[in-house]
Amino acid sequence: MAKIQMKMPIVEMDGDEMTRILWKDIKDILLLPYIDLKTEYYDLGLPNRDATGDTVTVESALATKKYGVAVKCATITPNVQRMSEYNLHEMWKSPNGTIRRILDGTVFRAPIVVEGIRSYVPTWTKPIVLARHAYGDVYAAVDEKVASGSKAFLVIEDKEGKEISRRLVHDFNGTTGVVQGMHNCDDSIRSFAHTCFRYALEEKLPMIFATKDTISKVYDGRFKQIFEEVFEEYKDAFEKAGIWYLYTLIDDAVARVVRSEGGLLWACKNYDGDVMSDMVATAYGSLGMMTSVLVSPDGKYEYEAAHGTVTRHYYKHLKGEETSTNSVATIFAWTGALKKRGEMDGLGDLVAFAEKLERATIRTIEEGEMTGDLVPLFHREGVTPKKLNSKEFLLAIASRL
Numbered sequence: 001m002a003k004i005q006m007k008m009p010i011v012e013m014d015g016d017e018m019t020r021i022l023w024k025d026i027k028d029i030l031l032l033p034y035i036d037l038k039t040e041y042y043d044l045g046l047p048n049r050d051a052t053g054d055t056v057t058v059e060s061a062l063a064t065k066k067y068g069v070a071v072k073c074a075t076i077t078p079n080v081q082r083m084s085e086y087n088l089h090e091m092w093k094s095p096n097g098t099i100r101r102i103l104d105g106t107v108f109r110a111p112i113v114v115e116g117i118r119s120y121v122p123t124w125t126k127p128i129v130l131a132r133h134a135y136g137d138v139y140a141a142v143d144e145k146v147a148s149g150s151k152a153f154l155v156i157e158d159k160e161g162k163e164i165s166r167r168l169v170h171d172f173n174g175t176t177g178v179v180q181g182m183h184n185c186d187d188s189i190r191s192f193a194h195t196c197f198r199y200a201l202e203e204k205l206p207m208i209f210a211t212k213d214t215i216s217k218v219y220d221g222r223f224k225q226i227f228e229e230v231f232e233e234y235k236d237a238f239e240k241a242g243i244w245y246l247y248t249l250i251d252d253a254v255a256r257v258v259r260s261e262g263g264l265l266w267a268c269k270n271y272d273g274d275v276m277s278d279m280v281a282t283a284y285g286s287l288g289m290m291t292s293v294l295v296s297p298d299g300k301y302e303y304e305a306a307h308g309t310v311t312r313h314y315y316k317h318l319k320g321e322e323t324s325t326n327s328v329a330t331i332f333a334w335t336g337a338l339k340k341r342g343e344m345d346g347l348g349d350l351v352a353f354a355e356k357l358e359r360a361t362i363r364t365i366e367e368g369e370m371t372g373d374l375v376p377l378f379h380r381e382g383v384t385p386k387k388l389n390s391k392e393f394l395l396a397i398a399s400r401l
Helices: 017-031 046-051 055-067 080-085 095-103 186-203 219-231 235-241 250-259 270-283 311-318 328-345 348-366 390-400
Strands: 010-014 039-043 069-072 106-111 128-133 142-146 151-157 163-171 177-181 207-211 245-249 264-268 290-295 301-305
Touching (some): 010 328, 017 311, 017 390, 046 055, 055 095, 069 328, 095 290, 106 186, 106 270, 128 186, 128 270, 163 177, 186 207, 186 264, 207 250, 219 245, 250 264, 264 270, 270 290, 290 328, 301 328, 328 348, 348 390
Parallel strands (some): 010 039, 010 069, 069 301, 128 264, 207 264
Antiparallel strands (some): 106 128, 106 290, 142 177, 151 163, 290 301
């Protein structure tokens, strides 16, 4: 058959460890036989990030701004152990954080719902989409150890360097400790609000936004205020669409979401979104069944899996041992990027292919063929789950595709 043609490339960001192995297999087995795949390739594997002084990450983000659509493999954010393991020059920052800052994007995560894999929360019969503000807070914070007897202050200066205010954070009298300062920007918060409200309207989803403004009266209070201001622009459209917007405290939001049936958009600040997205993903079954897309205010899209590099499986792979690694979220990262590229470029056959690949992936699991992590979660009358290794699972999808 003639391969499906593309007009514009997708920015391809390769990654690390087991997901890097799966990345190549997904392309070889599920994509390249059917698509004349055009990508602008960037190797975001940790060795190449170290060799380039992490400029490759910045270049990949700028390319995403240029071409509008990217797909990213999972990558390592190094810690002390990784410094020695990879003999790094520096403990490089999270590539995801760098890309988010450059695109000023919001991360939307949603579960891949499959018949036979039940949520750990019985009431959740519909997907919960989690929107994470991808700027500032603790991820761009500065922190220091503090010696006993020291004092820490929050000092604000104007653009001429004149001190406007000075507030005591803590007097470390008789004890050592730590101090941290973090920030956010009105423009970023406003972009986050617009992106969330637009997404809710496009997907016809009611929306919850939550902070802890009763404690963090100025910082979180600013988030609440800006969201209220921006919502006024969308209020009539929400009413016409038959959906609602609710602001509440983060602890109340957790209780509401757990009691809900799902089918809503939950907007969270950066740290809340980091934590709650893993909670939501696990409750639906597995991080391997969670999609993630970074959306910028000007309509740029970066698709990736919500999980990490599956280090434990990678070490088994290096020993020549068989692995059974869930590749569903990575497949859906590719299909999400291909669909968006097809929509932007008017390529109906590319969109249709991506949708068919998603259906083939879901059918494979629903018909009882899956990776090992899904076997204990699968319960469907008349179907006995069969564990496949990493490559067998991709071949099973290909046979249905």
